Amino acid sequence: MSLRRSTRLSANNVPDVPKTESPNGVSHSNVKKPSTATKKRKSKALAASAAAPTQDGPNTDEASFLTGIIKVPDDQFTVPDVPTTPKSKRRKAIPDSSSLPPPLTPTPSGVGLMSASSYGHPLENLAADKARPAEPYATNAPLSTPGGSRVVAYASSPAKPPTGSQNDNQSLNKKRKPKEIVPPDVGALRPPTSTTDTLLKDACLHLCSVDPRLNDLIEKHHCKMFSPEGLQEVVDPFTALSSGIIGQQVSGAAAASIRKKFTSLFEDTHPAFPSPTQVVEKDIATLRTAGLSQRKAEYIQGLAEKFTTGELSAQMLVSASDEDLIEKLVAVRGLGRWSVEMFACFGLKRMDVFSTGDLGVQRGIATYVGKDVSKLKAKGGKWKYMSEKEMLDVAAPFTPYRSLFMWLMWRIENVDLSVMQSS
Structure with missing residues (x-):
């Protein structure tokens, strides 16, 4: 009896040890139970490891998306972290500007960005160049190409009066007939009737001959766009059309801000506008970081593709008739008839554009x-x-x-x- 009682007492004096369970289901008593704080630390560590990017690329799971962090490659663009807010405090979503009706009047954002002086294009102003042949139905602005050259409708210089004495001229005419001046083969272009120095003057004279009352209006408002200086400004057609898309349905200040952010996406050419090839290489998500809507980003990239493939080119815009020009450009997504008419007038400096829908x-x-x-x-x-x-x-x-x-x-x-x- 005493032996049994002593055995029980010694067993009771052994300290309690936390039990653990082995893989086979047998309980052991050599491990402490984890505390509540330890569980919290482990759950945080697991969450951090789940959100970490893998070797294949940035993590795009739901947890990463909800944090408001958008990760793109370093050679493109980095968007700062956007903190999340409770649903009750979030602002109402602003409607997509592309769903709004197009403007019906020329605005600083839509037309002002089409003027060559707003481009910041690396090509120089051609004010020092000599007068070129011009014609009301032609593209009278020199158009730049991605290679840095320019295209004009009439490459030949205006005909100059012969120099020398009258006898010299008569003897020259006996030897050979005067060479006939033939305009270059540029499709639908007509023979030039003016020069870049006289085009605006000829237009004003015609308008006043039809209605003399317009004379006072013309004197009060000088049209720099068709002046000799305005006709020497180099126009990049891709820049002009893209700027017109950027300026649709937004204010002038907003359009200028978006355009600046857009050009900053292309470090090699900023602050000048990028080439069509550069724009094609960017994805839509990157283009949208400049403040463009989804549709506008798609429109500009689609326009760039047409210039890259040669479907649109400076030469085509120079040589096409007014009807062909409107037909080809209206077929481009994002360019309505009004936008094309404004581009033909303010960008290409064509003299017989008339927008009835304005x-x-x-x-x-x-x-x-x-x-x-x-x-x-x-x-x-x-x-x-x-x-x-x-x-x-x-x-x-x-x-x-x-x-x-x-x-x-x-x-x-x-x-x-x-x-x-x-x-």
Whole structure:
């Protein structure tokens, strides 16, 4: 009895040891149970290891997405961390600007970015160059190419009067006939009728011959766009069209900011606009980091592809007729008829462009023909001021200089209306 009692007492004096379970299910008593703090540390470590990128590329799982961190390769662009906020404090999503209707009037963002002086293009201004042949139906601006050269409609110089004495000229005519000046083979182009020095003057004379009342309006508003200086500005067609897309449905300040961010994505050419090849090499997600909507990013990349493949080129834009030009460019996603007409007028410096769908032109012509514009506002609709047929009939006599006539109609309401009254 005493032996058994002592055995029980010695067993009771042994300290308790935490039990553990072996893989075969047998319990052991040599390991401590993990505390609550230890469990929390382990769960944090597991979460950190799950969010770490693998060797194949950046982690794109749901946990990484919810943290607001977007990882792209170092040679492209890095977006700073965006902290998440509770759903109740998040702002309402801003609607995609591409879903809004296109503008109907020339805006600083849509048209201002098409002017050559806004490009920051590395090619120099050609103001020191000599006068070139020009023609109302032709592209009168020199267009740049990705290689750094430029394309003009008429490569030959204007014909100069012969020099020397009258006898020398007569003897020269007996020996050979004067060489006929033939315009270069550029498709639908007509023989030149002016030079870059005289084109604006010829246009003003024609407009005043049709309606002398326009003389005061012309004197008050000098059109630099078609002046000799304006016609020497080099235009990059891809830059002009892309800038027009950037400026759609946004303010001028916003368009300039987006354009600056867009060019900064291309370190090799910044602050100049990138080439079509550079844009094609970037993915849509990278282009969107400049502030472009999904559609605008797709439009600009699609436009770049057409220039890269040769479907669009400076030579084509120089030689195409007005009808072919509009047909080919309207087929490009993101370029509506209004955008193409503005590019043809402000970018290519074509002289016979007339946009009937422009609300500002409608309003100006309605004022020009003597209508009370204030009473026409309530009508609404696309043709709230004048019908398309009425506009075409009014502008027809000013052909082939309707671009200048359209430009004046935008400014007519800033002028004393008495100049438009019939004498």
